[in-house]
Amino acid sequence: MSQRTVTRRYAAALYEEADATGVLEAIDEDVRMLLESLDANRPLERVFESPVIPQDKKDSIVRELLDDRVEGLTVQFLRLLIRKDRETLTQEILAQYQSLRDEQRGIVDADVTVARPLADEARTALVDALEEKTGNEIRLHLDEDPDLIGGLVVRIGDRVFDASVRNQLGVLHDRLRDAPLSENALDEGA
Amino acid sequence: MSNGSIRPDEVTDILRRELGDFETEAEEYEAGTVLQAGDGIATLYGLSNAQASELVEFPEQGVEGMVLNLEEDSVGVILFGDVDSVSEGDEARRTGQIASVGVNENMLGRVIDPLGRPLDGKGPIEGEKTVLPLERKAPGVIYREPVEEPLQTGIKAIDSMIPVGRGQRELVIGDRQTGKTAVLTDTIINQKQTHQEGTDSGDPVYCVYVAVGQKDSTVAQVQRDLERNGALEHTVIVNASASMPTPLQYVAPFAGACIGEYFRDTGRDSLVCFDDLSKQAVAYRELSLLLRRPPGREAYPGDIFYLHSRLLERAAKIISDEEVAAQMNGLPDTLEDKVQGGGSLTALPVIETQAGDVSAYIPTNVISITDGQIYLETDLFNAGIRPAIDVGGSVSRVGGSAQVDAMKDVAGTLRIDLSQYRELEAFAKFGSDLDPSTQQQLNRGERLVEILNQDEFSPVPVEEQVAIIYAAINGHLDDVPVDDIGDFEEEYLERLRLRHDDVLTEIRETEELTDAVEEVFEEAAADMADVYAEEDEEETEDVLADEGATA
Numbered sequence: 050m051s052q053r054t055v056t057r058r059y060a061a062a063l064y065e066e067a068d069a070t071g072v073l074e075a076i077d078e079d080v081r082m083l084l085e086s087l088d089a090n091r092p093l094e095r096v097f098e099s100p101v102i103p104q105d106k107k108d109s110i111v112r113e114l115l116d117d118r119v120e121g122l123t124v125q126f127l128r129l130l131i132r133k134d135r136e137t138l139t140q141e142i143l144a145q146y147q148s149l150r151d152e153q154r155g156i157v158d159a160d161v162t163v164a165r166p167l168a169d170e171a172r173t174a175l176v177d178a179l180e181e182k183t184g185n186e187i188r189l190h191l192d193e194d195p196d197l198i199g200g201l202v203v204r205i206g207d208r209v210f211d212a213s214v215r216n217q218l219g220v221l222h223d224r225l226r227d228a229p230l231s232e233n234a235l236d237e238g239a
Numbered sequence: 240m241s242n243g244s245i246r247p248d249e250v251t252d253i254l255r256r257e258l259g260d261f262e263t264e265a266e267e268y269e270a271g272t273v274l275q276a277g278d279g280i281a282t283l284y285g286l287s288n289a290q291a292s293e294l295v296e297f298p299e300q301g302v303e304g305m306v307l308n309l310e311e312d313s314v315g316v317i318l319f320g321d322v323d324s325v326s327e328g329d330e331a332r333r334t335g336q337i338a339s340v341g342v343n344e345n346m347l348g349r350v351i352d353p354l355g356r357p358l359d360g361k362g363p364i365e366g367e368k369t370v371l372p373l374e375r376k377a378p379g380v381i382y383r384e385p386v387e388e389p390l391q392t393g394i395k396a397i398d399s400m401i402p403v404g405r406g407q408r409e410l411v412i413g414d415r416q417t418g419k420t421a422v423l424t425d426t427i428i429n430q431k432q433t434h435q436e437g438t439d440s441g442d443p444v445y446c447v448y449v450a451v452g453q454k455d456s457t458v459a460q461v462q463r464d465l466e467r468n469g470a471l472e473h474t475v476i477v478n479a480s481a482s483m484p485t486p487l488q489y490v491a492p493f494a495g496a497c498i499g500e501y502f503r504d505t506g507r508d509s510l511v512c513f514d515d516l517s518k519q520a521v522a523y524r525e526l527s528l529l530l531r532r533p534p535g536r537e538a539y540p541g542d543i544f545y546l547h548s549r550l551l552e553r554a555a556k557i558i559s560d561e562e563v564a565a566q567m568n569g570l571p572d573t574l575e576d577k578v579q580g581g582g583s584l585t586a587l588p589v590i591e592t593q594a595g596d597v598s599a600y601i602p603t604n605v606i607s608i609t610d611g612q613i614y615l616e617t618d619l620f621n622a623g624i625r626p627a628i629d630v631g632g633s634v635s636r637v638g639g640s641a642q643v644d645a646m647k648d649v650a651g652t653l654r655i656d657l658s659q660y661r662e663l664e665a666f667a668k669f670g671s672d673l674d675p676s677t678q679q680q681l682n683r684g685e686r687l688v689e690i691l692n693q694d695e696f697s698p699v700p701v702e703e704q705v706a707i708i709y710a711a712i713n714g715h716l717d718d719v720p721v722d723d724i725g726d727f728e729e730e731y732l733e734r735l736r737l738r739h740d741d742v743l744t745e746i747r748e749t750e751e752l753t754d755a756v757e758e759v760f761e762e763a764a765a766d767m768a769d770v771y772a773e774e775d776e777e778e779t780e781d782v783l784a785d786e787g788a789t790a
Contacts, residue, residue, distance in 0.1 A: 053312050204270070207285045209332075212265035221261055225254075 056138055060145035063126050072120050077150060079123040080143050087140055097139045107131045157185045160204040164197040164213070179203065269333040273297075274313060276325045279485045280529045283314040283331050292374050294334045300324040303354075304331070305338045305486065308530050315530045317486035319354060340494050341368030342501040347445065350462060350476040353487050353494035358478055359462075369573045371501060373493040376569035377552035384556045386610075388441060389641045390510065390585050393429030393698020394422065396628045396691040399650035399708055400657075401613055404641025405444075405508050406556025406583040410605055412590045412597065413615030417627050419589050421695050422613065423448065423512040424461055426587065428470040429698035430510060439747050440700070444585075445502045446474040447511040449495035452488050452518030455480045468696050488522035496553045499584045503557060504567070506579025511554070515589035516547060520601050537600045547588075547601075548608050554586035597632075611635035625692055630657050643701060643750035649709045653687065656712075660684025679717075686716040689724040702746040703732050706760055709752075715764035718772040731767045739763070 067076040087094050096102060096110055111127050130136045151157070159179055167175065172189070179187045183205060199214035271285030281304060289295065293306045295316055302325055308315025318325060340355040345366045350359040357364055386404035403409045411419050430444040448465075450458045458478050465471040475498055479491035492513045502509035513519070520543055527540035535541050557580055558564050564580030590605050595617065597606065606612055611634045620627035642650075663681055667673060673681070690711045693699065699707075707728050710716060719727050735743060742759045746752065 051312070200265075207269045207271060207287055208267065209270045210265060210267050216266055220266070221258075224261065225257065 052138065055135065056141045056145040059135065059142045060149050063146055064149055067122060070122065072122055075120045076123060079119040080146050084143050097136045104131055107136060155185045156188055157183060157205055158190060159187050160190045160192065162192045162194050162197060162202045164195055164199050166193060167191065271314065271331045273325060273327055273329040273331060276327060278529050279318050279322045280526060281316045281318055281325055283316055286314050286331065286333055289314050289333055292338050294336050294338050295331050296334055297325050297329055297331050299329060317526055319484060319486055322484045337372045339370050339372045340497050341370045342498050343368045346475045346498065347473055348471050350478055353477055353479050353491040369501060371497045371571055371573065373490055373497055378555050378557060379568050382558050382564060382567045384558045386556050386637045386641050389643060390444065391429055391701050392426040394425055394626060395693055395699055395704050396626060397613060398701060398704055399646060400630055400654050401611065401633045401635040402638035402642040403585065403635060404638050405585050406554060407637055408551045408554045408586040408588065408609040409635060410588050410590060410609040410612035412592060412602060412612050414592050414595055414617050417615035417617055417620050418625060419615055420461065420514055422626055423514060423587055424464055425695065425698055427465060427474055428468045428696060430473060431470050432700065434473050442508050443473065444508045444510050447477060447495045447498045447509065448474060449477045449491050449511065449513050451479050451491050451515060452481045452522060455482065464696065485522045485525050489519060489526055492516065492519050492550055496550055500553060503555065503582040503584040504574055505577050506582045508583045510585045510587065513586065513588040515591050516605060517591045517601050539600060544604050547605055551586055551588060551608050554584045556583040557581060610637045624688065630654060631661065645705045645746050645750055645752040646701060648752045649705050649712055653708065653712065657684065657687055660687065682717055685721055686724060687711055689721055690728065702743040705746055705752065706732065706735055709760045710764035715768045719768055723771050727767060727771055731763060734763055734767065
């Protein structure tokens with residue numbers, strides 16, 4: 050079974066259980082906190098990923114560390130992962146849970162690359178424009194790349210919207226090199 | 240420019256105007272990322288809207304690919320072009336276009352690759368092209384007509400005993416080095432006469448020769464043979480040689496079918512030779528295994544039968560009724576206003592067997608798909624029989640109704656005579672005491688075999704085939720020494736051409752064998768036979784006389 054299929058199933062299970070027991074909000078918060086901690090805390094990440102640490106050790110670490118910090122379901126879920134030998138996928142499963150929730154709430158990620166830093170108004174205008182176009186709430190991830198020269202490139206899922214000066218120069222370059230002169234240019238030039 | 244010099248500002252002007260036309264538009268596309276690449280295939284992440292057999296491009300590498308696998312969270316793509324330049328992390332874009340070839344008449348006489356790009360160094364293919372998808376549904380039952388018009392191969396053994404009709408699929412099968420390609424090139428060369436005006440040899444047949452996984456030198460040889468015999472003008476050669484990426488070898492037959500269909504659907508006759516489909520099957524097996532599709536018998540994927548059946552189903556004789564033909568299923572938009580009825584696509588696929596084993600997986604598949612097979616044998620080839628056709632193992636399931644009446648009349652018993660001869664021949668090796676009727680049969684058989692022998696690149700028009708087979712069947716050759724049969728044939732046909740051209744023309748036009756014609760044949764054959772028989776006797780007498788003298 051591919052990794053993605055696995056992560057999707059565990060994430061869906063966590064969501065369904067949280068929804069059924071009415072602790073959805075708390076779980077959302079726990080998942081966010083856990084992901085942030087895993088990101089910032091290398092030893093914690095290693096606890097989950099290392100095959101050297103025995104299962105019962107991992108289990109007691111999780112219990113001791115999280116028992117009074119997070120929802121009971123979260124601890125149970127992590128212990129389940131450990132029991133099922135899936136703890137190495139914890140990070141992916143939690144991320145999958147988040148994107149599942151995003152999908153339900155209608156939030157999409159937009160990766161925007163710009164040539165120069167955006168002013169705050171431009172940023173709000175961009176988010177508004179994208180939200181209007183996609184009909185979804187936008188979570189903006191900004192990135193800077195001076196190579197674009199000007200303009201911007203927006204990527205939402207598979208779709209790419211390229212309005213950079215670099216791309217337009219490229220198109221013009223190809224056109225001057227490959228395409229025959231347009232009809233009217235020849236007519237008027239003659 | 241009347242003053243003869245070009246001012247710099249004129250050039251600037253043109254460039255400025257070009258720039259003025261240029262609209263600064265944002266580009267919108269769908270992009271994915273290469274997860275894995277190698278061996279001519281790539282796995283992409285993203286592109287969740289991609290369609291099967293859609294083209295994707297890798298803009299930075301300038302490579303194109305075709306979607307073959309659509310999985311839950313990845314897309315499997317086969318790559319055309321510089322396969323090794325694509326690597327992990329590269330961007331791939333959807334083109335929204337189904338893999339297709341642009342076809343037009345200017346392709347005739349050219350060598351192209353399966354994507355329509357010229358390979359012969361004769362410059363770009365000019366003219367507006369009709370873009371046709373590589374994969375296309377074959378015409379349904381309503382849009383077809385039975386195969387009735389002959390496709391003359393110019394090979395005596397085939398036209399008389401295994402006739403091929405326009406719209407038929409006839410398999411050419413045999414070991415390596417048995418003359419399979421020669422059958423194809425001869426057939427293509429024989430179509431030359433259909434392109435000459437006033438020869439009454441039917442509508443012109445446009446030919447496509449698809450070379451899959453062959454040596455470039457072999458393809459160059461075929462090209463030269465066709466050119467020397469004046470057959471290249473009506474032929475397109477599609478080449479996916481052994482050195483080209485496997486994906487191109489896999490799509491080459493489809494590209495050939497596409498070009499054939501262009502002629503078929505515009506109301507013309509076409510002939511597509513696939514040389515050979517066993518190599519395409521191997522290419523497809525390679526791709527399938529790399530795409531992790533489960534292997535089946537001989538490690539071929541489960542849909543290997545469908546690969547060949549859907550390709551060969553595209554051979555068809557299209558209904559003459561224009562109105563019905565215009566509604567043909569699966570017609571691409573690009574062809575819609577050009578459709579004409581009455582066209583045909585004849586397919587001559589080739590399968591190479593290993594040590595004469597026709598019961599291997601791919602040969603049995605293709606035998607069952609086609610409307611008959613021409614079986615070439617190494618033993619016959621080595622015995623000097625060219626073309627080395629095994630009459631017993633060859634059949635044409637629909638060609639009979641496509642044979643001209645005159646040929647049907649003379650060749651009716653040829654098959655049986657020959658197979659009886661083969662049986663007797665084996666038997667006669669054991670004993671020398673044979674009754675006269677057996678001896679007579681052996682005698683006749685030997686001459687029939689000799690008559691059906693034919694050199695490469697020398698197609699015989701159907702009326703001449705009728706004439707010579709008539710002479711043999713009716714016993715006029717029985718007294719002619721076997722070694723002289725070739726000369727006899729030549730002189731006999733020359734005599735008919737010189738003195739009885741009207742008779743030959745009559746057969747060609749009416750396709751009938753009338754009593755008057757038979758009489759002419761009788762007379763000419765008997766005359767010639769006398770000459771040869773006498774010569775023989777004289778020679779024998781000379782020998783006897785010599786012997787007498789020495790004694």
